[in-house]
Amino acid sequence: MVGQLTRIFEFKASFSGDSQLRLQTIVRLRWIGVIGQIFALCVVYFWLRFDLPIGPCLTIIAISAWLNVFLAIYYPARHRLSVAFATALLAYDIIQLASLLYLTGGIDNPFTMLIVAPVAVSAATLPLVYTVGLGLLALACTWLLAFYAMPLPWYVDPPLALPFLYKIGILSAVTASMPFLAIYVWRLTQEGRQMSAALAATEHVLASEQKLHALDGLAAAAAHELGTPLSTITLVTNELARQIDRDSPYREDILLLRSQAQRCREILQKLTRHPPDEDPLHGSLTVKEMLHEAAAPYADSLTVIQIRAAPATAAAGPAARQPVGIRRPGVIYGLGNIIENAADYAQSHVEISAEWDGQTVTVVIADNGPGFKPEVIDTIGEPYVTTRSHGRKERKSGTKVSGLGLGFFIAKTLLERSGARLLFENRKPPERGAVVRVIWPRSVFEAAADQREQQIPRPTKHREPPGPGDPISDAI
Helix, strand or coil: CHHHHHHHHHHHHHCCCEEEEEHHHHHHHHHHHHHHHHHHHHHHHHHCCCCCCHHHHHHHHHHHHHHHHHHHHHCCCCCEEEHHHHHHHHHHHHHHHHHHHHHCCHHHCHHHHHHHHHHHHHHHHCCHHHHHHHHHHHHHHHHHHHHCCCCCCCCCCCCCCCCHHHHHHHHHHHHHHHHHHHHHHHHHHHHHHHHHHHHHHHHHHHHHHCHHHHHHHHHHHHHHHHHHHHHHHHHHHHHHHHHCCCCCCCHHHHHHHHHHHHHHHHHHHHHHCCHHHHCCCCCEEEHHHHHHHHHHHHCCCCCEEEEEEEECCCCCHHHHCCCEEECCHHHHHHHHHHHHHHHHHCCCEEEEEEEECCCEEEEEEEECCCCECHHHCCCECECCCCCECCCEECCCCCCEECCCCCHHHHHHHHHHHCCCEEEEEECCCCCCCEEEEEEEEHHHHHHHHHHHHHHCCCCCCCCCCCCCCCCEEEEC
């Protein structure tokens, strides 16, 4: 399910016909460029009084300004550009800047570095292949400016003559900085998109897990709406039952109608009750029950899942009592995701153990598979980080498939929301396998359940607290 969600979000993000660049953005950036170019020309021509072809330069700038006006009139402000159109506009910006640089000194002009800007914008908003094309165009223009350009506006005496080696140095700087900045911006944008897709998948999972809770409100609303007509039906049938003769052939039908209406009212009354009103234990569960519920969907796999729950050796008295927490779909789903990953990679079995004392509740999920890759063990839990050294095997078919790296991200996000802390490690040699520790402060784990107990009277249920040497152990 996680893989399908991820592919959907990646498809929408990466292969959409429209680019990530809005028309309003590129128009505003071009206006900033136009204003800056006019300001630079005015300073050089009117204040420094350097001789330059002011007419052609202003003509080139005016073309950009009129293009902005045309785009703003023809398209709505929030219009999202197609990939091809956005590429064409950025290519125009490169050529326009190169034309101005040709008229004002070529590569001797210190503003040559600005030719990198359209390529950086493309790296952040367009597919990689289009960014490469724009980068090649910008490099070609820069190389041409290194050898073909009008003189740099400067004093007549003494004239400025930059060494050819210095020009080659500027050319090398532009050539090196362009791919570096483009790759840097592209990588940051990709990480942002991946994080957005992963968070969207996580929110989708949470919405699916909480859908049943929403049905409670829907049932209550339906019961409220149906209560009045059912009361009317019951009232009318009672009146008819009193008025009709006992020997009438319709008496049985009226009595049946009244009984069925009464039955409908009783059913709706049950639906309006909150689950804890019917069963005080419905909304809470022990650590052992939580592990069984999380591992139950994977009990049909070839991997043996062993569950063990016991207090810590030093725990005694109230600290040895098994913690009781509230049933949280996100926690159960997160634990189940880790258990599923362990079952997929395990050679034969998965060991799930829970231990508690007065301060913490710790759940350890360990398998005997290949373990985590050493180079990524410090980054596990980040989106799109593959955690194992080999592809995982499908539980039923046994074929190996590669993960997308979202399973642990979603599990880690859900469990951390509940107040847990996750640790990832490998077994110590000579043993092999991965170990995941989920640690809650006991006060956090039991806080919601304690609040529920204060609001709803719990029936007496005898639970013998296991002693230090009396673990609760099961195998699935």
